[in-house]
Amino acid sequence: MPDLDQFRRETRAWLEANCPPEMRKPVMRDEDVFWGGRNTTFVSEAQKVWFERMRDKGWTVPDWPKQYGGGGLDGAEAKVLREEMAAIGARPPLSSFGIWMLGPALLKYGTDAQKAEHLPKITAGLIRWCQGYSEPNAGSDLASLQTRAESDGDDFIINGQKIWTSYANYADWIFCLVRTDPTAKKHDGISFILFDMTSKGVSTKPILLISGKSPFCETFFDNVRVPKSHVVGTVNRGWDVAKYLLQHERAMISGLGDRSVGRPLGQIAADSVGSDAQGRLDDAMLRGQIAAFEVDEAALACAAERAIDLAKAGQGHPAFSSAMKYYGTELNKRRYEILMSAGGADALEWESERSKQGARPRAWLRTKANSIEGGTSEVMLGIVAKRILDLPGA
Amino acid sequence: MPLVLTEEQSMLRDSARGLISDKAPVAHLRQLRDSRDADGFSRALWKTFAEMGFAGLLVPEKFGGSGLGNVEAGVLMEEIGRTLMPSPFFATAVLGTSALLRGGNATQQSAYLPKIADGSLLAALAVDEHAKHRPLQVSLQAVRSGNGFRLIGTKTFVVDGHIADLLIVAARSAGSAGERNGLTLFLVDPKSKGIAIERTAMVDSHNAARITFDNVEVTADSVLGEIDQGADLLEGVLNIGRGAVASEMIGLSEEVFGRTVTYLKERKQFGKLIGEFQALQHRAAQLYIDIEITRAAVLKALQALDQDAGKAGAAVAVAKARAGTTATLAVQEGVQMHGGMGMTDQFDIGFFMKRARVCQELFGDSNYHADQLARGRGY
Ligand SMILES: Cc1cc2nc3c(=O)[nH]c(=O)nc-3n(C[C@H](O)[C@H](O)[C@H](O)COP(=O)(O)OP(=O)(O)OC[C@H]3O[C@@H](n4cnc5c(N)ncnc54)[C@H](O)[C@@H]3O)c2cc1C
Numbered sequence: 001m002p003d004l005d006q007f008r009r010e011t012r013a014w015l016e017a018n019c020p021p022e023m024r025k026p027v028m029r030d031e032d033v034f035w036g037g038r039n040t041t042f043v044s045e046a047q048k049v050w051f052e053r054m055r056d057k058g059w060t061v062p063d064w065p066k067q068y069g070g071g072g073l074d075g076a077e078a079k080v081l082r083e084e085m086a087a088i089g090a091r092p093p094l095s096s097f098g099i100w101m102l103g104p105a106l107l108k109y110g111t112d113a114q115k116a117e118h119l120p121k122i123t124a125g126l127i128r129w130c131q132g133y134s135e136p137n138a139g140s141d142l143a144s145l146q147t148r149a150e151s152d153g154d155d156f157i158i159n160g161q162k163i164w165t166s167y168a169n170y171a172d173w174i175f176c177l178v179r180t181d182p183t184a185k186k187h188d189g190i191s192f193i194l195f196d197m198t199s200k201g202v203s204t205k206p207i208l209l210i211s212g213k214s215p216f217c218e219t220f221f222d223n224v225r226v227p228k229s230h231v232v233g234t235v236n237r238g239w240d241v242a243k244y245l246l247q248h249e250r251a252m253i254s255g256l257g258d259r260s261v262g263r264p265l266g267q268i269a270a271d272s273v274g275s276d277a278q279g280r281l282d283d284a285m286l287r288g289q290i291a292a293f294e295v296d297e298a299a300l301a302c303a304a305e306r307a308i309d310l311a312k313a314g315q316g317h318p319a320f321s322s323a324m325k326y327y328g329t330e331l332n333k334r335r336y337e338i339l340m341s342a343g344g345a346d347a348l349e350w351e352s353e354r355s356k357q358g359a360r361p362r363a364w365l366r367t368k369a370n371s372i373e374g375g376t377s378e379v380m381l382g383i384v385a386k387r388i389l390d391l392p393g394a
Numbered sequence: 395m396p397l398v399l400t401e402e403q404s405m406l407r408d409s410a411r412g413l414i415s416d417k418a419p420v421a422h423l424r425q426l427r428d429s430r431d432a433d434g435f436s437r438a439l440w441k442t443f444a445e446m447g448f449a450g451l452l453v454p455e456k457f458g459g460s461g462l463g464n465v466e467a468g469v470l471m472e473e474i475g476r477t478l479m480p481s482p483f484f485a486t487a488v489l490g491t492s493a494l495l496r497g498g499n500a501t502q503q504s505a506y507l508p509k510i511a512d513g514s515l516l517a518a519l520a521v522d523e524h525a526k527h528r529p530l531q532v533s534l535q536a537v538r539s540g541n542g543f544r545l546i547g548t549k550t551f552v553v554d555g556h557i558a559d560l561l562i563v564a565a566r567s568a569g570s571a572g573e574r575n576g577l578t579l580f581l582v583d584p585k586s587k588g589i590a591i592e593r594t595a596m597v598d599s600h601n602a603a604r605i606t607f608d609n610v611e612v613t614a615d616s617v618l619g620e621i622d623q624g625a626d627l628l629e630g631v632l633n634i635g636r637g638a639v640a641s642e643m644i645g646l647s648e649e650v651f652g653r654t655v656t657y658l659k660e661r662k663q664f665g666k667l668i669g670e671f672q673a674l675q676h677r678a679a680q681l682y683i684d685i686e687i688t689r690a691a692v693l694k695a696l697q698a699l700d701q702d703a704g705k706a707g708a709a710v711a712v713a714k715a716r717a718g719t720t721a722t723l724a725v726q727e728g729v730q731m732h733g734g735m736g737m738t739d740q741f742d743i744g745f746f747m748k749r750a751r752v753c754q755e756l757f758g759d760s761n762y763h764a765d766q767l768a769r770g771r772g773y
Contacts, residue, residue: 134734137662139663139733139734140663140664140733141663141664141665144663144664163734164734207738207740208738208739208740209737209738209739210729210737210738210739210744210747210748212739272524272525272526273525273526274524283526283761283765284765285761285764285765286761289761333726337722340751341759341761343525344524344525344526344527344755344759345522345524345525345526345527345550345551345602345755346525346550347525348551348596348597348598348602348751348752348755349594349595349596349597350595350596350597350599351595352594352595358595358597361597361748361751364751365597365744365747365748368726368729368730368736368737368747369734369737371730372730372733372734372736372737373734376730376733377730378671378673378674381673382673
């Protein structure tokens with residue numbers, strides 16, 4: 001594949017010339033992630049430069065069409081870019097629910113007008129999105145959601161409450177599941193709708209997490225007026241869109257662990273546990289646990305690569321992202337259990353400068369949500385049993 | 395000896411549970427955390443503990459205590475674990491008392507034990523110096539100077555270090571880190587010149603401190619036990635402490651488990667109580683079994699400590715190793731089965747997860763104790 005080799009050479013050279021050294025270090029704090037949006041600021045000049053260069057190249061979202069600000073890369077090229085970025089440890093220039101979740105759904109179900117309106121603002125990091133799915137009584141059983149959208153001429157009037165809405169207090173727009181036909185069976189009366197979070201009647205209330213941070217909210221809708229043209233897909237067929245989006249969300253969550261830690265786990269452990277004369281970690285049990293973890297982690301990375309390639313080749317199972325989500329999140333929780341064990345008493349400090357304000361225990365606690373957010377591990381296993389294995393009664 | 399509590403021990407449990415659940419539910423810890431309480435525990439409640447004979451639980455009657463043993467201390471620790479009550483009970487009533495009883499001479503015992511029993515003296519045991527618990531690695535130096543010693547070095551993860559009136563410090567008077575020989579324990583006044591105490595805010599909002607000793611002068615009278623021969627004494631006290639922490643983890647695990655089972659019977663999804671889903675039923679049943687097995691191992695260890703603390707090492711290693719993995723499993727299942735609710739600070743379950751992590755690390759984690767067992771069995 002001479003063209004691909006050529007592409008790799010050019011990509012490598014471009015990244016080498018354009019990715020600032022600060023942007024080649026692993027992300028250690030939430031604040032180092034660039035989410036975009038109306039009210040966003042850059043934490044450093046390097047972050048700004050890196051984002052702008054990648055945006056101008058279309059590489060905030062390399063495999064979206066160029067007309068929407070994407071890079072127009074095919075599957076093989078996108079993979080080369082991922083590999084070359086990974087090779088130098090380049091950070092994603094832009095993280096966003098628009099890229100991971102809404103965009104794929106719009107590309108499949110959106111009208112031309114919706115795509116033209118929203119996709120360029122996602123690739124350019126201008127609008128930050130949040131996800132209004134879960135409700136107090138509709139978590140795992142998402143389809144039982146009760147937020148109502150009543151027809152009023154060309155508009156819907158929306159009333160109800162969402163919960164666990166990540167970053168709702170920072171988001172500009174929401175993609176939201178609402179009930180448009182309360183008489184239909186639960187999956188058949190749902191619509192997928194988009195609206196501005198500054199609309200009259202929208203309010204948010206942050207919820208504090210066990211990590212001491214507050215990344216999600218309760219979100220309330222009190223007679224929020226939204227044009228019917230903001231429905232994605234067909235009215236009352238929103239469940240199809242919702243499910244398709246969840247596949248992308250789950251694939252994304254399954255890979256979250258990779259970029260959080262830079263050095264091999266065993267070396268991080270050696271910092272606090274020490275090594276013996278042969279250079280082996282001075283805790284045989286922990287060493288075994290870490291090695292077993294790294295075997296699984298390496299294998300998962302292969303599976304993640306293969307899942308993308310299978311999908312591009314049209315051979316993927318649509319529910320496979322649930323398998324990956326289950327394994328990836330359980331693995332990431334294991335990673336942090338090991339990190340806590342390796343850090344010993346030092347990793348229990350919560351506030352000191354020395355501990356970077358308890359960065360490790362806070363990150364550890366945050367991972368406990370990985371097997372809950374985006375659908376719980378139990379729900380993922382249920383989906384695999386039902387949709388892939390076709391087990392009776394599942 | 396039957397592996398069940400006696401009638402007296404059950405009565406002790408009931409009165410401790412009554413007091414603790416009434417005066418120190420989880421909301422008590424939350425309040426101490428949110429108000430950034432300078433002591434990190436309630437002095438009023440400690441006074442009540444003393445009045446009820448809990449502060450002096452292990453102190454012999456002739457020094458004004460209750461003269462009870464490790465099983466009874468475990469009963470108290472278990473109740474403390476149920477509500478995560480921050481209390482000097484562990485550092486003072488268990489560790490401090492045991493160190494003085496096992497290593498102290500008559501003068502030292504009569505100077506301190508009555509004060510522990512009446513609640514007027516708080517103690518702390520300073521052993522660890524690095525991230526992981528490795529007691530023989532102690533390298534804080536005790537350098538001979540005149541009739542006494544000078545202490546030089548740093549201790550970490552000292553439970554109750556910032557509120558203690560008496561520090562019991564493991565130091566190296568001879569040999570080098572890793573050696574059994576050459577350890578000495580000292581009784582040190584925390585107000586001595588050269589001591590700097592930094593309270594460390596921990597994930598579980600319980601008390602711990604880093605303590606630096608910069609040429610701290612101590613007299614020969616302050617040696618607890620034998621000079622250079624402190625390893626056995628230290629190991630005995632640590633084992634008593636491990637039994638106590640294991641008991642706390644049992645109480646913590648059972649409480650999390652109980653709350654989780656209650657939730658399985660309340661929360662509905664898909665038109666059913668989530669407790670109707672067999673996937674969750676089986677995991678709840680497994681956790682129940684796990685806790686029961688660990689509970690038996692912990693009681694065995696406490697009885698062994700009461701019989702002959704010097705021979706209880708293997709039983710204690712089993713108990714502490716099991717308690718660590720059981721508590722870890724219990725809190726993980728607790729959070730997971732509560733879904734998004736389990737991740738919120740407003741809900742108590744996260745406090746249990748945080749405390750379990752600290753208890754796991756305290757005086758050796760499950761890996762450490764499994765390794766101890768292996769070494770003890772010669773492989
Ligand atoms: C950090 C975080 C961020 C989130 N961000 C968002 C967001 O941005 N937008 C959004 O809409 N939502 C978000 N969520 C919500 C998340 O999707 C829900 O929490 C999740 O779907 C579970 O729902 P629940 O919390 O109601 O738990 P429940 O559904 O009540 O589940 C409780 C327990 O029961 C189990 N259970 C339920 N049904 C079954 C079954 N049939 N078989 C076996 N076990 C079962 C679950 O697996 C879980 O262990 C977030 C959650 C977290 C923790």
